[in-house]
Amino acid sequence: MRLFGRKMPLRAQIGLAIVSMNVIAAILVPILAPYPEAAIVGSAWARPSFEHWLGLDNLGRDVLSRLLYGARLSIGLSVLITALSFSMGVFFGFTAVVLGDIANTILSRVVDLLLSMPALIFAMVVLSVLGADLIVLIVTISILDAARIFRVSRALAMNIVSLDYVEVARLRGEGLWWIIRREILPNALPPLVAEFGMRFCFTFLFISALSFLGLGIQPPYADWGSMVKDYSALIMLGAPTVFYPAGAIALLTIGVNLLVDWLTSTDMQKR
C-alpha cells in the first residue's frame, strides 16, 4: 500500500486502518447506532445480550450506541480544537517571524506565560470560574494548544525565512500575507502535518482526561472520557464495561501515533 507516493510499512498500515475505522464510525453514527445516545432502553447495568451487544450502562442506556456517539463527539471535538489552535498558532508563529523583533518578543513572552503552568492545571482554573461549558472548553484548550504550536511553527519559520527565496519575495515587494502563504507555508507543511497528528493525540487525551475528571463534556452527551468515569464504578466487581471507552481512547491514540511515527521517521524525510 502506498501513500504520498511512498510505501507504507505494516505499522503505518495498521495505524491508518485504526484511524479510518474510527472516522467512519464517527461519520456513520446515525446509521450504525442501534439506539439514541441518551435513551434509557432497559434496566441499569444489564448484561450484554442480543439486543444490547455490550450491555447497558449506569442509567440503562445502550453502551454500544453511546460508544459510537462518543466517537463522534470526542473525535469531532478534538479535530475542531486542533484545527482552531493550528490556525491560530501557525498564523501567529509565522507572523512573529516575518514582522520581526518587536512582534516576536511580545508574542513569545505571552506564550511563555501561557506555558508556565501545566495545561491541565490551567484549564481547571479557568473551568472553575466559567463552568464546564462546551464553548469555554473549546476556546481554553485551543488557546493552550496554540501556544505550543506557536513555538513549533516559529522555529520552522525562522529556518525558512533566512533562505534566499524569501528575501527575493521581500525585495520584490510582496506583502506579509503573500510571504506567509506562498513562501513559508508550503515549505513548512510536511513537519506541520506530523505535528498536527501529535497535537490531535494530545488534545484528544486532554479532553478525555478532563471529562474523566468530570470537568469536561457534560451529560447527557456521550463522550469516551466521561463514559470511563461512569463505568468505573463496576470495576470492583470485575466487569469489563469500563474498558470499552478506555480501550477506544487507547486504540485511536495508538493508531494516530503509529501514523505519526511513520511520517516523522527517517525514510519519510528522504526525498
Next chain:
Amino acid sequence: MQRAALGLMTLWAASVLIFAGTQILPGDLAQAVLQNNATPENVAAMRHELGLDRPAIERYVEWLDHAAHGDFGRSLVNQRDVAHDLAPRLYNTLFLAAYAALVAVPLAVTLGIAAAAYEGSTFDSIANLTTLLAISLPEYFLGYLFIKWIAVQLGWFPVLANVTPDTSLFARLYLCFLPMLSLVLVIVAHMMRMTRASVIAVMELPYIEMAFIKGLPKWRIMIRHALPNALAPIINVIALNLAYLIVGVVVIEQVFVYPGLGQSMVDAVAKRDVPVVQACGLIFAAAFITLNLTADILALISNPRLRHPR
C-alpha cells in the same frame, strides 16, 4: 542566579495568571457560590464578604502576600482553613510522585542506554514498539487495567489507595504500589525513548568512532565517553517528565481514590471553591516551575560548554 531569578519571575507570572483566571474573568463568583439563593441583596452581601467590591489589584496583592505566608484563606464550601486541609494531601501527592520518580528514572535511563547499545536489535525494536504503545495509553486505562487484573482477579493489592496520616511507611508503599506502577509506565516510555535518542546521537560523533578504533571495549565507551555528553538532554527529559508526572498524578489519584492534592483540586473545581482552586493551582505551578528550573541548572552543571554562552 540568573536562572533562579527567571524562575521566580515565572512563578510570579503564574500567580498573576491564576488570580486573573479566577477573579477577573467574566462569571460572577458570588452568583456561582449562592446559586439558587442569588437574590440581588444576597449577591451584594456575598460580594462584600468575599471582598469582591474592592479593586482587583488590591485583592491580588493581599492574596499573594497571604499565600507567601502559607495562608490561602478559607474554603467557600465548608469555611475551613485551606492551608490546613491541603497540607496532608500535599504530602500524599508528593509521596506518590516521588515514589513513582524513584522507580521510573533509573529504569528509564538503564533501558534507554541498553536500547541504544543494541540499536537495531530485536530488543531495540520490541522496546521501540512497546514504548510507542505505552505513550498512547491514557493513565486511567492502565490504572483500571491494573485494578482489574492485579487487584480484583489476583487480589495482590488493594483496589483503593486510601491512606491516612497514621499509615506506616511500609503500608503506604504497599497501598500506593498500583498507582505508582501506572504512573511509572506512562513516563518511563517517553523518558526511555528520549534517552535512547540522545545516546545514539552522541554515539555517531567522530570521537566515539576514534574510541572504537583505539579498541576500547564497548561498555567503556558507552559509560566513559558517550554518557557524559548525552547527560544534559537526558536530564532535561527527566525533568520534563517529572513535570508531566504532576498532571498524571491528578488523574491517577482520581482512579485510585487517593487522598491527594489533585483530588482536592478536581473537587474544588466542580464545586467552584475558588480559594482551594487557587491554592492547588499555585502549588502545582510552583512544582512545575521548580522542576523546569532544576533541569536548566543541572544541565548547566553537567555541560561546562553551556556555562559561557557565546
